[in-house]
Amino acid sequence: MRLLARFRPYRGQLAVVVVAAVFSTVFNIATPKILGDATTAIFEEVMQKIRGVPGGGVDFLGLVRTLAILAVLYVFSAGLTYVQQVLMAQAAPKTVYELRKEVNEKLARLPLRFFDSQLHGDILSRFINDFDNISNTLQQSLTRITSLVTFVGVVTMMLSISPLLTVVVALTLPLSLIVTQMIARRSQGYFLGQQTALGELNGHVEEMYTGHSVVKAFGH
Numbered sequence: 001m002r003l004l005a006r007f008r009p010y011r012g013q014l015a016v017v018v019v020a021a022v023f024s025t026v027f028n029i030a031t032p033k034i035l036g037d038a039t040t041a042i043f044e045e046v047m048q049k050i051r052g053v054p055g056g057g058v059d060f061l062g063l064v065r066t067l068a069i070l071a072v073l074y075v076f077s078a079g080l081t082y083v084q085q086v087l088m089a090q091a092a093p094k095t096v097y098e099l100r101k102e103v104n105e106k107l108a109r110l111p112l113r114f115f116d117s118q119l120h121g122d123i124l125s126r127f128i129n130d131f132d133n134i135s136n137t138l139q140q141s142l143t144r145i146t147s148l149v150t151f152v153g154v155v156t157m158m159l160s161i162s163p164l165l166t167v168v169v170a171l172t173l174p175l176s177l178i179v180t181q182m183i184a185r186r187s188q189g190y191f192l193g194q195q196t197a198l199g200e201l202n203g204h205v206e207e208m209y210t211g212h213s214v215v216k217a218f219g220h
Contacts, residue, residue: 003134003138006098007091007095010094010095013087014087014091016083016084016087017083017084017087017088020081020083020087021084021149022149023076023080024077024080024081024084024146025146025149025150026149026153027073027074027076028077028150029150029154029157031070031073031077032157033160033161034066034069038066038067041059041062042058045057045058046058088139091138092138092139093135095138096131096134096135096138099131099134100127100131107123119200121199121200121201121202122199124202125195125198125199125202
């Protein structure tokens, strides 16, 4: 919520991102259904031709119309995805820049005893690696706001195709959630250990090389 609050200056861009993401998702869900219906129609028409049913055969004019509709939907979906990615790529770096600026000003106000009591590597890790994680999260995760739309649309499409298969898939979801929680619980500890080790490494490098000029490297 605190990160979203920092997007207030970009409310207009976020609104466009939400609308573009929703319509792009709807188009992505609808196109496989249309393509499946066209494939089924072609199969039935071919079978009628084989059986000698009068008027049987592939309706090429209808097939061309279906392919034209699919092409338009794919183009619109790709265009909307491009729009939301561009807008997020503009808003996210600006937000991170403001965060970095505020942290830099805060570091300038802190007393020297703070730096003496903290590992230099931890400070560098917070200032660099944590901001990189925030930037990646803003650029990637906020464009996933269509997950709910995707879930509802896919479930609706599955029910329209085969309710039985939909129930079978739904029964496997609890098992997937249990496995995901087990993996996340274990990986979180490793992630924390990685960040701690990275802070210690940054502190070691900073203590060894701060204040020294590198005159020559990889040469005589």
